[in-house]
Amino acid sequence: xTKIAISSEGPTLLDxxxxxxxxxxxxxxxDPEDMTSTYIDNGASQARAQGAGIQAAETxxxxxxxxxxxxxxxxxxxxxxxxxxxxxxxDFGNISVKEAIERYNQGNIAWVKLSQTKGPRR
Amino acid sequence: xKISIASGKGGTGKTMVTASLATIWRRPLVAVxxxxxxxxxxxxxxxxxxDQWAAFxxxxxxxxxxxxxxxQCSDLCQFKAISVLNSVVMVFTEMCHGCGGCIAVCPxxxxxxxxxxxxxxxxxTFQTKGFLMGRLRVGESMSPPLIKKxxxxxxxxxxxxxxxDVLIDAPPGVSCPAVSAVIESDVIVLVTEPTPFGLFDLRxxxxxxxxxxxxxxxxxxxxxxxxxxxxxxxxxxQLPVLAEIPYQRSIAEAYSKGLVIARNSKKMSNLFFQLTKxxxxxxxxxxxVQHA
Numbered sequence: 165x166t167k168i169a170i171s172s173e174g175p176t177l178l179d180x181x182x183x184x185x186x187x188x189x190x191x192x193x194x195d196p197e198d199m200t201s202t203y204i205d206n207g208a209s210q211a212r213a214q215g216a217g218i219q220a221a222e223t224x225x226x227x228x229x230x231x232x233x234x235x236x237x238x239x240x241x242x243x244x245x246x247x248x249x250x251x252x253x254x255d256f257g258n259i260s261v262k263e264a265i266e267r268y269n270q271g272n273i274a275w276v277k278l279s280q281t282k283g284p285r286r
Numbered sequence: 287x288k289i290s291i292a293s294g295k296g297g298t299g300k301t302m303v304t305a306s307l308a309t310i311w312r313r314p315l316v317a318v319x320x321x322x323x324x325x326x327x328x329x330x331x332x333x334x335x336x337d338q339w340a341a342f343x344x345x346x347x348x349x350x351x352x353x354x355x356x357x358q359c360s361d362l363c364q365f366k367a368i369s370v371l372n373s374v375v376m377v378f379t380e381m382c383h384g385c386g387g388c389i390a391v392c393p394x395x396x397x398x399x400x401x402x403x404x405x406x407x408x409x410x411t412f413q414t415k416g417f418l419m420g421r422l423r424v425g426e427s428m429s430p431p432l433i434k435k436x437x438x439x440x441x442x443x444x445x446x447x448x449x450x451d452v453l454i455d456a457p458p459g460v461s462c463p464a465v466s467a468v469i470e471s472d473v474i475v476l477v478t479e480p481t482p483f484g485l486f487d488l489r490x491x492x493x494x495x496x497x498x499x500x501x502x503x504x505x506x507x508x509x510x511x512x513x514x515x516x517x518x519x520x521x522x523x524q525l526p527v528l529a530e531i532p533y534q535r536s537i538a539e540a541y542s543k544g545l546v547i548a549r550n551s552k553k554m555s556n557l558f559f560q561l562t563k564x565x566x567x568x569x570x571x572x573x574x575v576q577h578a
Contacts, residue, residue, distance in 0.1 A: 212366070213365075215363075215367070215378075218366040222360065222370070225372055240378055240381075244371055244376055245371075247371050247374040247376055248372050248374060249372075
């Protein structure tokens with residue numbers, strides 16, 4: 165069974181995808197095959213002054229997901245997710261979590277590559 | 287005596303006041319530029335720099351072969367500078383505040399100390415006085431660690447005796463950089479201007495620095511523009527107005543050429559001598575109150 169995490173504004177599949185990753189209200193951990201899901205609150209990350217994205221990456225990594233669907237992932241969170249072997253897809257704004265999972269099931273997902281994440285130039 | 291020249295609002299004239307005071311100061315002095323994000327006091331004091339070195343902060347380095355991914359470091363770090371993701375440990379060096387907690391808490395001794403360059407510290411002289419400056423590394427996001435390192439030099443460098451006065455050009459604002467710069471001072475001089483912007487930020491600065499319990503006074507720069515609200519605020523808040531620098535084209539012209547305005551005219555030089563006296567009085571009045 166493969167699980168995926170979707171940043172969500174609320175606890176149900178009918179809630180909107182939260183366009184933020186690190187400071188998302190919470191995450192829906194879903195099995196895309198049978199649409200079963202659990203919700204994890206991300207309040208602790210929201211309250212952080214810094215490192216919200218990394219904290220959120222730790223949270224979803226702990227739930228053993230293979231992919232994250234969200235609006236936008238910052239460069240540090242992306243590095244962390246990649247290190248944990250989690251794939252990332254962005255631009256899931258303005259749709260429900262259910263629609264996001266359906267899009268995932270249709271298989272037409274553009275996975276983010278490292279070169280696409282914005283960050284400070286070194 | 288340590289005196290910080292601070293302000294809430296940027297661009298009110300901190301460096302202009304610091305450069306003038308430093309130039310006419312009659313006792314042994316070291317002028318310190320702690321506006322490390324954009325130091326510019328040297329442009330006016332034109333010190334000869336005798337020594338320059340890099341300042342570093344301790345950050346963690348992980349030996350993953352010794353790590354059992356227990357997450358104690360990751361759970362302790364308030365800044366997520368160290369993160370355990372399943373069986374990978376990631377260090378985000380630029381987010382580390384250098385507390386050393388992860389190194390101390392690691393049960394496997396898998397974390398050792400590495401370092402991150404904060405910036406450069408310069409030491410020099412102007413006239414017969416000392417000069418010290420911090421310059422933040424481009425890309426470094428935290429200035430307080432470097433500000434603290436520069437302040438440490440005051441006690442490390444043997445050339446500064448206990449009797450040497452310290453004049454600090456502080457960074458603008460009222461957050462950690464400004465507080466780190468003024469926290470060890472005996473007196474805080476707030477430079478402002480009589481505009482709504484000046485007043486708003488002066489109020490913030492006063493509120494931020496009150497808990498430090500130090501004598502504070504105000505220098506009003508560009509006096510003559512704006513309105514009287516700032517004078518009313520100072521009166522109500524019992525902040526003495528130590529000096530008023532008039533809004534004059536000649537001052538702006540001199541400043542733009544890198545000149546010290548206390549040297550620009552007799553009137554200005556007198557104004558800054560009076561300010562020096564007012565600062566001494568402010569410091570002395572506080573001593574009396576404490577001893578009474």
